[in-house]
Amino acid sequence: xNREQKPEQGEVVIEALRPFGTSIFTEMTVLANRYHAxxxxxxxxxxxxxxxxxxxxxxxxxxxxxxxxxxxxxxxFRDAVSRKVKRFxxxxxxxDQEVTxxxxxxxxxxxxxxxxxxxxxxxxxxxxxxxxxxxxxxxARAKVRYVSLDPPDFALPRERLRQAFGPRTRAxxxxxxxxxxxxVFGREELEFIAALCAQYDAYAISDEVYEHLVYDKRHTxxxxxPELKSRAFVxxxxxxxxxxxxxxxxxxxxxxxxxxxxxxxxxxITFCGQSALQEAMAFAMDFPDTYYRQLLxxxxxxxxxxxxxxxxxxxxxxxxxxxxxxLADITGLGFDDDVTFCRxxxxxxxxxxxxxxxxxxxxRAGRNLVRFCFCKEDATLTEAIKRLRRYFx
Ligand code: PMP
Ligand code: GLN
Numbered sequence: 224x225n226r227e228q229k230p231e232q233g234e235v236v237i238e239a240l241r242p243f244g245t246s247i248f249t250e251m252t253v254l255a256n257r258y259h260a261x262x263x264x265x266x267x268x269x270x271x272x273x274x275x276x277x278x279x280x281x282x283x284x285x286x287x288x289x290x291x292x293x294x295x296x297x298x299x300f301r302d303a304v305s306r307k308v309k310r311f312x313x314x315x316x317x318x319d320q321e322v323t324x325x326x327x328x329x330x331x332x333x334x335x336x337x338x339x340x341x342x343x344x345x346x347x348x349x350x351x352x353x354x355x356x357x358x359x360x361x362x363a364r365a366k367v368r369y370v371s372l373d374p375p376d377f378a379l380p381r382e383r384l385r386q387a388f389g390p391r392t393r394a395x396x397x398x399x400x401x402x403x404x405x406x407v408f409g410r411e412e413l414e415f416i417a418a419l420c421a422q423y424d425a426y427a428i429s430d431e432v433y434e435h436l437v438y439d440k441r442h443t444x445x446x447x448x449p450e451l452k453s454r455a456f457v458x459x460x461x462x463x464x465x466x467x468x469x470x471x472x473x474x475x476x477x478x479x480x481x482x483x484x485x486x487x488x489x490x491x492i493t494f495c496g497q498s499a500l501q502e503a504m505a506f507a508m509d510f511p512d513t514y515y516r517q518l519l520x521x522x523x524x525x526x527x528x529x530x531x532x533x534x535x536x537x538x539x540x541x542x543x544x545x546x547x548x549x550l551a552d553i554t555g556l557g558f559d560d561d562v563t564f565c566r567x568x569x570x571x572x573x574x575x576x577x578x579x580x581x582x583x584x585x586x587r588a589g590r591n592l593v594r595f596c597f598c599k600e601d602a603t604l605t606e607a608i609k610r611l612r613r614y615f616x
Contacts, residue, residue, distance in 0.1 A: 239361040246354055247581045251565060255575035260568070261599075261607040264575040266402070266547060268598040272466035273507070273514075280503035292498045294490045295482075296324025296474070303505040304474055310512075311434075312444040320479040323486050324501055326493045327471035328432045328460035333359050334489040335428055335456045335475055336394070340365040344393035347384070351404055351582030351589060353430065356396050365393065369584045374541060374552075374592075377406040381415055388419050394426040395419075397445065400433045400545025403579055403594040407440045407544040410448075417450045426481075427451055432460040432473075435515055437545040438523055446476060453478050456485065461504045463547070464518070466598070472496060472504045522547055525597040525604060532608040533595065536615045547598040550579065554591045556615060561593050562586075572614035574607050 251264035262269075271277065295301075301318035308316045316322060325331035332355060340346060342364035348356050350371040360367050368387040370380060388395075395416060399408045420427050429445035445455045460473035475485050530540045530549055539552035558564045561578035569575045579592035597604065 239364065240358055243358045243361075247577060248354070251569075251575050251577055254566065254569045258569040258573065260570075260573045260575045261603060261610060262575045263595040263597070263599065263607055264565070264577045266463075266596045266598060267468040268466045269603050270466060270600055273510075276465060276467065276503050276507045279506045280499045283499035283502045289498060292495050292501065294495045295486050296322065296496060297498060297501040297505065299505040300324055300472075300474075300501040300508075303508040304476065307508045308444070308476065311442075312447050314444065314447055316446075316476055317479070321476055321482050323475045323477075323482055323489055324496050325458075325473045325475060325489055326496050327462060328430060328458050328473040329355055329471070330489070330493055331458040331460070331473045331475040331485075332356065332396075332428070332430060334485050334492055335458060335477075336360060336365075336396075337363055337492075338484040338488040339426055340393055343391065345389065345391040346393060347387050347395040347425075349379075349395075349397065349401070350584065351401070351579055352396075353398055353402050354581065357584070366391070367584070368392070371583065371588055372401075372404065372406065374404075374550075377401070377404045379408070379412040379415065384416070385419060388423045388425065390423070392423045392425045394428055396428045396430065398430040399443070399445070400431075400437055402433065402546050403548050403577065403582055403592075404550050405541065405543030405546050405548060407437055408443065409440070410443045413443055413445060413448055414450075417448050417454075420454050421450060426454050426456065428456045428458065430458050432458070432463055433546045434459055435464045435518065436522055436547055438519065438526070438543070440544050442545070453480070456481060461507065463598075464515075465504065465507045467504075470497070470500045470504070472500050522597070525599070525601070528601075529595060529597045529604055529608070532611070536611055547596055549595045549597060551576075551593055551595060552591050553593055559591065561590050565593055573610040574614075 248265040255262035301322040304322045305316045305318040308314050336359045340363035344365045346360050346365050347368045370384050370387045434442050457476040462468040533540050533551050537555045541550040561580050565578040577594040580586040580589035583589045
């Protein structure tokens with residue numbers, strides 16, 4: 224999302240999408256490629272997930288069938304989601320009625336929002352908000368009420384949140400852990416949100432794609448709040464947990480009634496996901512706890528390494544409790560505009576990052592903040608640190 228871009232003359236785009244322009248992730252990856260920069264912008268690993276998962280997918284493709292699957296997903300995958308939710312959150316989920324497989328969490332969010340929002344409904348977004356939420360709300364012709372979580376701790380501003388709810392509020396989207404600020408919502412904060420949803424008869428949509436990247440705290444899956452059983456949609460993805468962002472295998476968990484709503488829009492967006500990839504990810508989700516622990520250990524080390532290095536260079540680095548992103552303040556280095564900074568960095572320093580003002584509606588907020596991802600090989604991080612040190616010395 225980049226609100227500074229104007230549509231080219233003669234470009235065809237509906238009014239609702241005009242403010243958004245090209246995604247900031249595309250813009251920064253294109254820049255990184257142009258200058259052969261180390262790409263710490265768009266959040267994808269520079270290594271692939273386990274070979275056994277890829278072998279399963281290859282085997283499934285060769286064996287076949289390679290045809291449409293059930294619109295709401297391959298049974299094996301839905302069963303595996305149900306087992307994983309039981310293992311990690313002690314929650315019983317009916318794989319037939321409460322899980323819908325989507326093309327990544329991106330489609331899961333889109334299908335969910337399009338299935339519940341009527342024109343003029345209001346949806347509450349917590350800033351810094353992930354880039355796909357506002358345009359999807361716009362496509363549904365809904366209105367967004369923004370509530371900013373502010374540094375240094377990104378605590379839930381309870382009074383402002385209460386004021387953002389009203390008779391037209393249809394839903395709130397929570398991103399837990401939150402990209403790009405690394406915040407992990409505690410149970411109490413989620414209970415506060417749940418109470419508002421009950422009071423205003425609204426839905427809560429929780430984007431939990433980084434659920435297995437929670438470092439020093441515990442992840443609270445939204446559906447473990449009993450009061451949200453009939454109001455919550457939990458959207459997740461296999462992209463980050465199994466380091467395969469290009470596969471786009473995501474899912475939505477919700478009560479049978481709410482799942483029927485998601486399935487209604489999902490069937491007309493993509494109809495169904497990819498059969499072989501769902502089968503392979505079903506296998507992956509059953510990996511033993513040691514896999515999940517190792518992933519967390521590796522990312523903890525990478526996080527601490529990059530965070531220490533950025534701090535030594537003069538960035539103010541915020542704590543990252545979850546996700547694989549570090550938020551860094553550029554003020555101490557003499558910069559005051561994140562977009563200018565990130566457009567300059569690939570060419571001048573040979574490293575790419577994401578400007579964070581794009582995650583706020585009013586770009587005034589976040590202008591001092593940039594995001595570096597650390598989901599990279601150690602050698603890649605070494606090279607990025609070396610280049611940044613050289614530039615900022
Ligand atoms: N939500 C958030 C907060 C994200 O950072 C991302 C990027 N992975 C997505 C959703 C999209 O996930 P997927 O690649 O599964 O569509
Ligand atoms: N979620 C990724 C990020 O935050 C980007 C995914 C995308 O490009 N849509 O960097």
